[in-house]
Amino acid sequence: MQSLKLKIAEKISALYPDAALDAQKLCELFDATPDLKLGDFTLACFKLAKVLRNSPQRIADFLKSELEGGLDALERIESVNGYLNFFVSDAYKLNFVKAMDSLGADYGKNTDGEGKTMCIDYSSPNIAKPFHIGHLGTTVIGNSIKRLFQFSGYNCVGINHLGDWGTQFGKLIVAYKLWGDKEKIKTDGINELARIYKLFYDKALEDPTLDEKALEEFSKMEKGDEENLAIWKWFKEISLDGKFMNVYKLLGIEFESYAGESFYIDKTDAVVKELEEKGLLEESDGAMIVRLDDYNMPPCIVLKKDGSTIYATRDIAAALYRKQTYDFDECIYVTDAGQSLHFKQVFKVLGLMGREWNDKLVHVPYGKISINGQKLATRTGNVVLLEDLFRDATDRVRRIIEEKNPDRENKDEVARSVGIGAVIFNQLSASRIKDVNFVWEDALNFDGNTGPYAQYTYARSCSVLEKAGDCKEVSAVALNDDEKELIGILSKFPQKVRAARLDYEPSTVTRYILELCQCFNRFYHNCPILKADDATKAVRVMLCRVTKNVLGNALWIIGLERPEKI
Numbered sequence: 001m002q003s004l005k006l007k008i009a010e011k012i013s014a015l016y017p018d019a020a021l022d023a024q025k026l027c028e029l030f031d032a033t034p035d036l037k038l039g040d041f042t043l044a045c046f047k048l049a050k051v052l053r054n055s056p057q058r059i060a061d062f063l064k065s066e067l068e069g070g071l072d073a074l075e076r077i078e079s080v081n082g083y084l085n086f087f088v089s090d091a092y093k094l095n096f097v098k099a100m101d102s103l104g105a106d107y108g109k110n111t112d113g114e115g116k117t118m119c120i121d122y123s124s125p126n127i128a129k130p131f132h133i134g135h136l137g138t139t140v141i142g143n144s145i146k147r148l149f150q151f152s153g154y155n156c157v158g159i160n161h162l163g164d165w166g167t168q169f170g171k172l173i174v175a176y177k178l179w180g181d182k183e184k185i186k187t188d189g190i191n192e193l194a195r196i197y198k199l200f201y202d203k204a205l206e207d208p209t210l211d212e213k214a215l216e217e218f219s220k221m222e223k224g225d226e227e228n229l230a231i232w233k234w235f236k237e238i239s240l241d242g243k244f245m246n247v248y249k250l251l252g253i254e255f256e257s258y259a260g261e262s263f264y265i266d267k268t269d270a271v272v273k274e275l276e277e278k279g280l281l282e283e284s285d286g287a288m289i290v291r292l293d294d295y296n297m298p299p300c301i302v303l304k305k306d307g308s309t310i311y312a313t314r315d316i317a318a319a320l321y322r323k324q325t326y327d328f329d330e331c332i333y334v335t336d337a338g339q340s341l342h343f344k345q346v347f348k349v350l351g352l353m354g355r356e357w358n359d360k361l362v363h364v365p366y367g368k369i370s371i372n373g374q375k376l377a378t379r380t381g382n383v384v385l386l387e388d389l390f391r392d393a394t395d396r397v398r399r400i401i402e403e404k405n406p407d408r409e410n411k412d413e414v415a416r417s418v419g420i421g422a423v424i425f426n427q428l429s430a431s432r433i434k435d436v437n438f439v440w441e442d443a444l445n446f447d448g449n450t451g452p453y454a455q456y457t458y459a460r461s462c463s464v465l466e467k468a469g470d471c472k473e474v475s476a477v478a479l480n481d482d483e484k485e486l487i488g489i490l491s492k493f494p495q496k497v498r499a500a501r502l503d504y505e506p507s508t509v510t511r512y513i514l515e516l517c518q519c520f521n522r523f524y525h526n527c528p529i530l531k532a533d534d535a536t537k538a539v540r541v542m543l544c545r546v547t548k549n550v551l552g553n554a555l556w557i558i559g560l561e562r563p564e565k566i
Contacts, residue, residue, distance in 0.1 A: 001040070001041065001088070001096065001488070001491040002027070002491070002494065002495060004071070004073050004088065004092070005027050005030045005041065006023060006024070006027050007071065008030075008067065008071070008086070009023040009024070009026040009027040009030075010023045011066075011067060011070060011071075012026060012063060012067075013026060015062075015063070015066055016052060019051055019052055021048075021051070029043055029044070029047050029048075030042070030043055031043075031044065032488065032492075033085060036481050036484055036485060036488075038078075038080075038085050039078065039085030039086050039087045040086055040087060040088045040484070040488060041085075041086050041088075041488075042083050042084060042085045042086065043060075043063075043083070043084040043086075044056070044082065044083055045057070045059040045060045045063070045082050045083065045084060046082055055082075056082030056083075057079070057081065057082045059082075060079040060080075060082055060083060060084045061079050063077075063079075063084050064077045064078070064079040064084060072089070072092070073088055073089055073092035074086055074087065074088060074089065074092075075087040075088065075089040075090075090476070090477075090478060090479045090484075091476060093479060093484065093487050094474065094476065094477070094479070094539065096487065096491065097474075097487055097490070097539075097542060097543065097546060098474060098542070100490060100491075100546045100549075100550075101542050101545055101546050104549055105549050105552070105553060107493070107494075107546070107549055107550065107553075108151070108493045108494045108497050108550065108553055109151055109152070109153070110152050110153065110494065110497075110498065111152075111153045112152045112153060112154075112498070112501075113149060113152045113153040113154030113155075114153045116153075116154050116155065116329040116330075117154065117155045117156075117157065117326050117327060117328045117329055118146075118149045118154045118155070118156050118157070118328060118329060118330045118331070118332065119156075119157045119159060119322050119326055119328045119330070119331040119332070120142055120145060120146050120149075120156065120157070120158055120159065120331075120332045120333075120334065121142075121159045121161045121318075121331070121332065121333045121334065122138050122139065122141070122142020122143070122145075122146070122158070122159075122160070122332075122333075122334040123135060123138055123139040123142060123143075123160050123248075123253070123255075124138065124160055124161040124162060124163060124260075124335075125162065125163060125244065126162075126163035126164075126168065127162055127163065127164045127235060127236050127239035127240070127244075127260070128169070128172055128190065128193045128197070128235040128236070128238070128239055129168075129190065129193070129194060129197065129239075130190055130191070130194050130243065130385050131190075131243050131244055131247050131385065131386050131387070132384060132385050132386060133369060133384040133385075133386060133389060133438055134369055135386065136369070136386060136423070136427055137336065137366045137367075137369060137427060137432070137436070138334045138335055138336070138366065139247075139251065139253065140251070140424050140427050140428060140506075140558075140559055141334055141364070141366055141427075141428065141432050141506055142158075142332075142334040143158075143251070143253050143559050144428060144506035144509070144557060144558045144559055145332065145334065145364065145501075145504050145506065146158050147556065147557045147558075147559070148497065148500055148501040148506070148509075148557055149501060151497060151501075151553070151557060152497070152498070152501055154329075156256075157256045157257065157322075157326050157328070158253075158254070158255040158256050158257070159255065159256065159257045159259065159322070160255040160257065160258045160260070161259070161260055161261065161318065162236075162258060162259075162260030162261065162262075163260065163261060164232075164236050164260035164261055164262045165260065165261035165262040165265065165314065166218070166261065166311065167214060167215060167218050168197075169217075169218060169221060169232055169235070170213075170214035170215055170216070170217040170218030170219075170221070171197065171200050171201075171204075171210075171211075171214040172193065172196070172197055172200070172235065173214075173217045173218075173221075173228055173231055173232070174200060174210060174213050174214050174217055175196040175197055175199060175200035176196060176231060179196050179199055180196055185238070189238050189243070190238060190239060190243050193235060193238070200214075215306065218308065219306050219307075219308055222265070222308045222309070236262075240258070243385075243387060246387060247386050247387060247390075250387075250390055250416070250420055251420065251424070251559065252559065252561065253559070259318075259321075261311065261314045261318075263318075264314045264317040264318050264321065265309070265314070267317040267320070267321060268309045268313045268314060268317050270317070271302070271313060271316050271317050271320070272288070272302060272303065272313070274353060275290060275302060275349075275353070278352075278353060278354075280349070280352055280353070281302060284299065285305070286305035287301055287302075287303060287304055287305050288301075288302045288303035289301050289302060290302060290349050290352070292345060292348055292349075295348055297341065297344060297345055297348065298341075298345075300312050300345040300346070300348075300349050302316075311342075312342065312345060312346055312349075315342075315343075315346045316346055316349060316350060316353075319331065319346070319350055319355075319358075319361060320350075320355070323355070323357060328360065329360060330360050330362060331360060331361050331362070332362045332363075332364055332504070333361070333362070333363045333364065334364045334366070335363070335364075335365065335366075336365060336366055336367070336368055337365035337366065337367060337368065337433065338368065339363070339365070340363060340365050343361075343363035344363070346361075347361045347363075362504070364432070364504040365432075365433060366432040366433060367432065367433050367434045367435035367436055368435050368436075369435070369436045369437075369438055370435070370436070370437050370438065384438065389423060390416075390419065390420050390423065392419075393419030393420060393422055393423050394415045394416045394419035394420065395415075395419075396419060397414070397415040397416075397418045397419040397422075397452070398411060398412065398415035398419075401414065401415060408565075409565075410565075413563075414563055414565070414566055417455070417561040417563050418451070418452050418455055418563065418566065420561075421451040421452065421454075421455055421560040421561060422450055422451045422452050423451075424451060424558065424559050424560055425450055425451025425454065425510060425558070425560065426442065426450070426451070428506045428507055428509075428510045428558050428559075429449070429507060429510050429511075430507055431505065431507050432504075432505060432506065432507060449514045451560055452566075453514075453517060454513050454514070454517050454551070454555060454560065455555065455560060455561070455562070455563055455566060456566050457516075457517040457520060457521060457551065458548065458551050458552060458555060458562055458563070458564075459563055459564055459565055459566040460520075460521075460524065461520065461544050461545075461547050461548040461551065462548060462564040462565070463564075463565070464524070464529055464530070464541070464544045465541065465544055465545060465548060467530055468529070468530060468537070468541045468544070471534075471537055471538040471541045471542075472534050472535070472538050473538065474535075474538045474539055474542055475535050475538070477535050477536055477539055479539075480527065482522055482523045482526045482527050483523065483527065483539070483540070483543065485519055485522075485523075486519050486520060486523045486543055486547070487543070489515055489516050489519045490516070490543075490546055490547065490550055492512065493512070493516075493550050493553075493554070496508055496509060496512040497509065497557070500557075506557070506558055509554055509557050509558050510558055512554060513551065513554045513555065513558070516547065516550065516551055516554070517551070520547050520551075523540075523543070527540055529541060529544065
């Protein structure tokens with residue numbers, strides 16, 4: 001319907017040449033009506049009253065008189081209490097659905113990103129630590145944002161900026177040298193590394209000299225100590241070959257780059273040298289910093305007192321490398337909101353270095369996650385491992401299938417798809433910036449507005465199409481309210497996708513999915529499809545087909561699988 005709204009907006013703009021109304025912005029003022037009896041969409045003339053210097057009702061009356069009869073697509077226009085309500089003809093709606101249907105899976109895509117490259121830094125867990133619920137946000141939000149850009153034609157480079165450098169490895173090396181067992185680490189992998197890391201934390205509370213030893217061990221790493229680097233490389237291999245890749249496989253996520261922090265170590269000297277040459281670097285209590293007082297920010301630390309780099313140094317080097325390597329049009333960083341200041345500092349330092357493309361760097365924050373109200377902390381062991389969460393979700397779905405449909409084929413595959421989908425949907429159902437208190441029962445709730453409900457609706461549309469077989473060509477029929485409502489919601493898909501991408505907000509898509517599922521299921525229950533007369537059946541089967549395509553694309557965007565049978 002967007003093209004029709006734009007035509008109306010252009011006509012309105014032409015009626016007020018002195019007001020310089022922008023048709024595209026005017027188009028955004030159209031809203032859906034709360035009830036089809038009030039029209040298919042409406043324009044609240046209150047929003048134009050100030051610029052047009054007239055009352056909303058007079059504006060609505062004038063526009064009604066000028067627009068009526070000017071577009072064949074409109075059945076009629078009503079002016080009611082300052083609102084201009086538009087009723088679209090059934091013929092136009094049917095032609096619109098035919099156009100959606102002819103595009104198939106391409107309906108909703110756009111070419112905004114044609115010829116453009118977007119880099120996205122997301123997931124990025126710390127190696128040698130468990131992949132836990134705290135990583136779920138950045139991983140599934142980042143994956144969905146990447147897919148939103150891919151759906152809009154961008155060349156997307158997914159970067160897993162692994163946390164594979166820093167003082168925590170000094171702590172882990174100390175723990176390994178004091179209490180580690182090589183054979184046990186070979187057997188238990190990350191779980192054993194997590195155990196000795198927690199042991200270090202506990203012991204350091206009693207013996208502060210352990211923290212000093214950790215700094216020394218990390219400093220030795222930075223200076224090329226062969227023993228420490230060999231241990232570090234071993235820990236990294238254990239992480240990537242084990243739990244990390246298993247989780248990404250379960251989520252269906254792939255990255256174009258796994259260049260972590262360590263990749264940029266040999267590139268930080270050039271950063272420090274340039275900052276010095278441009279007079280941006282100065283000493284403060286033994287550390288080297290870039291002052292940002294003029295921008296109401298604390299200084300950005302570049303080198304610590306012992307001369308070792310810090311993650312800001314490595315992020316500056318990473319941005320420079322990514323621009324040189326990928327020549328991105330936009331580079332997105334998906335991390336929790338607690339890192340907002342860090343990225344403001346890094347982006348500002350790059351600007352001070354003369355990199356005018358620093359305004360193409362975007363931090364996309366999301367809320368913190370807690371477990372039953374308690375803060376996550378690997379060192380204290382207060383974490384829920386993602387593999388455990390996915391396994392529990394899968395087991396729960398399998399039990400439901402065994403109870404309701406024991407003869408179902410591919411039970412394990414469906415259980416995995418639906419169980420993991422429930423966890424992803426739960427994470428993406430609310431605005432990304434909201435804090436999340438993780439509760440097992442909520443994450444694995446399959447009733448109501450959930451991922452399983454959306455996947456089941458998709459499977460229902462597939463089932464209808466499988467049973468329908470070939471239908472006659474669609475001809476003109478009178479549409480009922482359920483059919484009109486479904487057409488209206490299907491027509492929103494392109495705008496919802498674009499809004500989600502511009503706001504970096506996957507929950508816009510999840511909310512749309514629920515709206516579409518609820519509407520389609522009402523249509524399914526109220527409108528006989530297979531037993532309808534030929535002309536009506538053809539229209540309703542076409543609506544099922546478009547729903548399948550739209551819902552399938554929407555599920556793909558948020559990272560859910562699309563089982564055709566559940």
